[in-house]
Amino acid sequence: MTTLTQSTTWKALQAHTSQLPHMRELFAQNPQRFDQMSVKACGLFLDYSKNRINNDTLELLFALAKEANLTDKIAAMFNGDVINNTEHRAVLHTALRSKAEQEIIAEGTNIVPEVQQTLAKMAGFVESVQSGQWKGYTGKAITDVVSIGIGGSFLGPKIVSQALRPYWHAGLNCHFVANVDATSICEKLKGLNAETTLFVMSSKSFGTQETLTNTLSAKDWFLAQGATQQDIAKHFVAVTSNVAKATEFGMDANNIFPMWDWVGGRYSLWSAIGLPIALLVGMDNFKALLDGAHQMDEHFANTPLPQNMPVIMAMLSVLYGNFHGSQSHVILTYDHYLRGLPAYFQQLDMESNGKSVTLNGTDVDYSTGPVIWGGEGTNGQHAYHQLLHQGTALIPADFIMPLQSHNPLGEHHDQLASNCFGQTQALMQGRTFEEALAELSNSKLDEQQKALIAKHKVMSGNKPSNTLLMDKLTPTTLGALIALYEHRTFVQGAIWQINSFDQWGVELGKQLGNDVLERIGADKDATELDSSSNALVNLYRQGKL
Numbered sequence: 001m002t003t004l005t006q007s008t009t010w011k012a013l014q015a016h017t018s019q020l021p022h023m024r025e026l027f028a029q030n031p032q033r034f035d036q037m038s039v040k041a042c043g044l045f046l047d048y049s050k051n052r053i054n055n056d057t058l059e060l061l062f063a064l065a066k067e068a069n070l071t072d073k074i075a076a077m078f079n080g081d082v083i084n085n086t087e088h089r090a091v092l093h094t095a096l097r098s099k100a101e102q103e104i105i106a107e108g109t110n111i112v113p114e115v116q117q118t119l120a121k122m123a124g125f126v127e128s129v130q131s132g133q134w135k136g137y138t139g140k141a142i143t144d145v146v147s148i149g150i151g152g153s154f155l156g157p158k159i160v161s162q163a164l165r166p167y168w169h170a171g172l173n174c175h176f177v178a179n180v181d182a183t184s185i186c187e188k189l190k191g192l193n194a195e196t197t198l199f200v201m202s203s204k205s206f207g208t209q210e211t212l213t214n215t216l217s218a219k220d221w222f223l224a225q226g227a228t229q230q231d232i233a234k235h236f237v238a239v240t241s242n243v244a245k246a247t248e249f250g251m252d253a254n255n256i257f258p259m260w261d262w263v264g265g266r267y268s269l270w271s272a273i274g275l276p277i278a279l280l281v282g283m284d285n286f287k288a289l290l291d292g293a294h295q296m297d298e299h300f301a302n303t304p305l306p307q308n309m310p311v312i313m314a315m316l317s318v319l320y321g322n323f324h325g326s327q328s329h330v331i332l333t334y335d336h337y338l339r340g341l342p343a344y345f346q347q348l349d350m351e352s353n354g355k356s357v358t359l360n361g362t363d364v365d366y367s368t369g370p371v372i373w374g375g376e377g378t379n380g381q382h383a384y385h386q387l388l389h390q391g392t393a394l395i396p397a398d399f400i401m402p403l404q405s406h407n408p409l410g411e412h413h414d415q416l417a418s419n420c421f422g423q424t425q426a427l428m429q430g431r432t433f434e435e436a437l438a439e440l441s442n443s444k445l446d447e448q449q450k451a452l453i454a455k456h457k458v459m460s461g462n463k464p465s466n467t468l469l470m471d472k473l474t475p476t477t478l479g480a481l482i483a484l485y486e487h488r489t490f491v492q493g494a495i496w497q498i499n500s501f502d503q504w505g506v507e508l509g510k511q512l513g514n515d516v517l518e519r520i521g522a523d524k525d526a527t528e529l530d531s532s533s534n535a536l537v538n539l540y541r542q543g544k545l
């Protein structure tokens, strides 16, 4: 047993949660519920009143946070303490969006000047590409950027670029390649002109198989179009913390944008890994994105726990995962531009909190990170929302919606908003048997059939959701929104006493993948693996069934 599950507060929460009435009743009991259970910060508004909570629940949750020394842990992260204990690294993505005059020390050095220098280098490059001063090998301006990276070096730039589509510079397009499946790069390169294409290779380690292979194929394609080795410097740039390896690979030293060990891959879009974003939306908008995130950092670092938006959201997730047996959490974005956000938060949260041992190596005896998934509203309402409403699993939901659309058109946005709010309402209140029966009062069915159908129409309700609103989706509000989820993830990790910043689980697959690759390339059938893996490798070597 860990000290966490043995704590009085943990036990009190177990006892308390089983006694709480249905949310319908909680709303009926307290007309102030919405006012008391909503909070505004950094251009975001969070309504968390549709949760299985009352004031006592919140008190217990914040007590748990206090007992986990959350405030000290937050300070330790911002101070650059080596909180990633298995990789001996500080965790300072917050420094990437700090103010130029701040001083943030990592391993004895103030890192803010390096951050600022890199931003300045990005600004110069972005300006020269956007203005057309940067010329390709035949003297033409760049029209297309191909961003090559995977994991944190892919999803952040891709999803943020997608979200900020209304801010794109006219005349520049961007294509993202991650998968080692050649189809990805081949499809992207079709129709592109080598003379006007710029490749941005992003790899923190500069050692990731997919990214290296895709970059080599991009280089081959580029040379096959008539360009020469000397032309590469005009068309290939790299972002990496391994400058030596990038130079060795053939990248021009002037075209390498640095990042650092103290930035985790899934927290790196704020660094030069965000270069494709900056190329598309310009440096002012990129800085506005950083500023939104910085505002959320300030809120997170300085706001008492009960009013602290990331802390509230994290503790609600702890409530469902640890006290209601919830294994999954859904992100529902009611905004087409934010359709990629669930995938981004999935990587952020699942790679961070998919852990089973505490920082000191003890096995956990409680659930840690849930499965994160989701999609855009209203599409999901015609598909998986069925399970949210009537399935057997309890899946807390976050509904995210801007109040104003970038594309105001007729009644579209009113309909979108009414669906969003209607869903949260339906999840919360459900439908009783009596209500379902009453709805059938005018039908021609006999009493027995009515009772059967009514039974199928019953929705238990009491399904939790948060609603997150913003005026409009802008670089600033998007920055705040992403930082909100980063900190939410951090807080959960802090409660669970796990390391949210390493990812050893993905390493074994990579290692074994390399081993299998050797066997695929060998001149005899594989015999040394388990029977399934041997047979699969051998089938692959045959190339047909």
Ligand SMILES: O=P(O)(O)OC[C@H]1O[C@H](O)[C@H](O)[C@@H](O)[C@@H]1O
Pocket (backbone or CB within 6 Å): 150, 151, 152, 153, 202, 203, 204, 205, 206, 207, 208, 211, 265, 266, 351, 503, 506
């Ligand atoms: O940026 P790179 O070093 O190429 O790493 C790319 C990605 O690969 C790894 O497998 C990690 O799981 C990710 O966190 C990382 O973002």
